Amino acid sequence: MRYSTVSVNNVGLFIIAEVEEVCKRLMSHKGVEGVIIINQEGIPIKSTLEKNATIHHSAHLHQVAQKAKSTIREIDPQNELTFLRIRSNKHEILVAPGISYRIIYTVGI
């Protein structure tokens, strides 16, 4: 099967539209303070935070998600990480790993 660049670009456009929609929907939820969407390499695609915070948070949270994902696989190779909740004194960070991107959002406590 030959993938034409048009279809690859369409996939890209589709994901960007989807990411915008996800971001808007999450930010409409009460208590959601910020949303970052990263690709599978941890690079931010979309964010409601300012630039430095986005880059900083993405890098660190991507590593935690990767570590959690590999741990689940280490414990049981037939199992898969579906969600991660990191609660702290000030807020809760939720990470939803997806196939083409990861959704990270912060909820105030």
Added chain:
Amino acid sequence: MRYSTVSVNNVGLFIIAEVEEVCKRLMSHKGVEGVIIINQEGIPIKSTLEKNATIHHSAHLHQVAQKAKSTIREIDPQNELTFLRIRSNKHEILVAPGISYRIIYTVGI
């Protein structure tokens, strides 16, 4: 102030008794499949799992908890990790970081 070895041993005995109690209480909750209690270095103190699984799970989950803890501090040095939930297709692993030990328990889905 001089700490006699007796008082240090008492602290040890107190923690062991507390750990036993925590383990019993958690295992009495519906859905809880297993409990591991580790010290701050990730060494298991108490476990309801068999030996190899205990050692394997402890090592990996300790690293995820450490990574989550340092990430929270990196994002905000005034903040502190209070709880970690790692959800997968088969179960949810919950990690409660404490001062002298960490409680890890698995809940079926």
